[in-house]
Amino acid sequence: MERFLSPFLIGLIFGAGIAVSGMINPAKVLNFFDVAGTWxxxxxxxxxxxxxxxxIGYRLALKQPGPIFGGGFQLPTRKEIDRPLVIGSAIFGIGWGVAGFCPGASIPALGLFQPDACVFVASMIAGILIARAIRRSLDARRALQA
Known part of the structure; x- marks a missing residue:
């Protein structure tokens, strides 16, 4: 039970912070990008x-021998900047700029029953599934060519 309680509480605090800061409001985010207008x-x-x-959190956490609720720290090992990273970052930025939502803000917005958030999250899930299908197809094609 402790394995689920800690992530739940952390997510709850994050969601509350996003909601209190107003970052679940797409207009607030879009106004940040409107430097020449209502910035x-x-x-x-x-x-x-x-x-x-x-x-600060990473510095303190990584001084510990491991996470409190078991296992080890799972940190990224790849450091190179490759095409999928650049393309994914560009798609993320464009989507954020167009919709005014990012994944982190859209989930708390769901809790406030914002219809735009429902559309965004559904689209995000569809995009993830499509990207996975494309990745599997490309991997299968490469395996056949090898």
């Missing part, structure tokens, strides 16, 4: 605060 710098402060908390 709203509050997203920069939210992201800056998140970076500070993450920086």
């Amino acid at each position: 709203d710098p509050s997203l920069a402060f939210v992201m800056g605060g998140a970076l500070i908390v993450t920086f």
